[in-house]
Amino acid sequence: MSTPLLEVNDLKKHFPIRGGLLGNTTGYVYAVDGVSFSIEKGETLSLVGESGCGKSTVGRAVLQLFGITDGQVVLDGQRVDTMSPSTFRPLRRRMQVVFQDPFSSLNPRMRVRDILAEPIRNFGLAKDAVDLDDRLARLMDTVRLPRDAIGRWPHEFSGGQRQRIGIARALAAEPDLIVCDEAVSALDVSVKAQIVNLLQDLQKELGLAMLFISHDLAIVEHMTHRVAVMYLGKIVEVADKRSLFSKPMHPYTEALLSAVPVPIPGMARTRKILVGDVPSPINPPKGCRFHTRCPYAFDRCRVDEPELRAPAMHGVAAGHVAACHLHDLPAAENPLLKAA
Structure with a gap:
């Protein structure tokens, strides 16, 4: 069995709260x-969940944009979270990011040429000036922008065009993995579809792996291979796209999917309305973190934290895991199976 391109093991990131005159924690x-979780070469794993669940923090931790509290981040068999900055630098080229906001992620004082040339120069990828120019021209072709636009400033482009520039900047370093942190959420619907199609085409052409962070399940269904669902700092379900969308095994996933607009006019869908607010990540609930909002919670959920494991039942796809005590009940008493 091949080694995954990226492995994340028991990752934790706890931000200290400081107060008082001395700034004590x-x-x-x-x-x-x-x-x-893990991501294979050429695979897209989507990380989904409500705002504040920690999915963007996971992306930044994978990229080593800050230190982690505990756990491991392993890139192609090499643990990177313990590396010094100088040792990690050559590997940084292999992991790049496309940020959410195409307006603030580009330096307004740099022309597109300089924005794209910066990673190429930083990692010493161009042999000479001619090679640099050739790489820049090919990058513009790759993201479907005219070559003569390379001399313009970021403010001269639309939001969708700026995001294409952001994608080109990520590709300039010739990465193996791209973290897309809500990369299409700030765009109009028609432009969003164009960028998603571009990302899919690039993945096929270049063999890229992607960690696609999003709250838009309709977009996720269109472009991902597997989905990991996060709630309050933890992953509660992981499955391939078809299994998760057809047969969710966690009440939170069930509620998220029920809110996705139905593409067929007139088709009915039963909404699963969650009551209450998301608990504070400063003081998360004991037991299952979702029990305060779960319509199916019972006594065990309030005291015993469930493990992420495959439900012991017929018809569950390989690799489909969920953290839910409901799957320890007899099938006739499991409300998730009744709903399905």
Whole structure:
């Protein structure tokens, strides 16, 4: 069996809360609290969940934009979270990012040429000036922008065009993995579809792996291979796209999917309305973190934290895991199976 391109093992990121005159630590924000997943070469894994669940923090931790509290980040068999900045630098080229906001992620004081040339120069990828120019021209072709636009400033482009420039900047370093952190959420619907199609085409052409962070399940269904669902700093379900969308095994996933607009006019769908607010990541609930909003919660959910494991039942696809005590009940008493 081949080694995954990226492995994340029990990742934790706790941000300290400081207060008082001396700025002493008074508590922690448990933004990410024990997340594990892997991404194969050429695969897209989507990380989904409500705002504030910790999915963007996972992306930044994978990229080593800050230190992690605990756990491991392994790139192609090499653990990177313990590397010094100088040792990690050659590997940084292999992991790039496309940010959410195409307006603030580009330096307004740099022309497109300089924005795209910066990573090429930083990693010493061009042999000479002629090679640099050739690489820049090919990057513009790759993201479907005219070559003569390379001399313009970022403010001269639309939002969708700026995001194409952001994608070209990520591709300039010739990465193996791209983290797309809500890369299409700030765009209009028609432009969003164009960028998603571009990302899919690039993945096929270049063999890229992607960590696609999003809250838009309609987009996720269109472009991903597997989906990991996050809630309050933890992954509660992981499955391939078809299994998760057809047969969710966690009440939170069930509620998220029920809110996705139905593409067929007149088709009915039963909404699963979650009551209450998301608990604070400073003081997460004991037991299952979702039990305060779960319509199916019972006594065990309030005291015992469920493990992420495959439900022991017929018809569950390989690799489909969920953290839910409902799957320890007899099938006739499991409300998730009745709903299905």
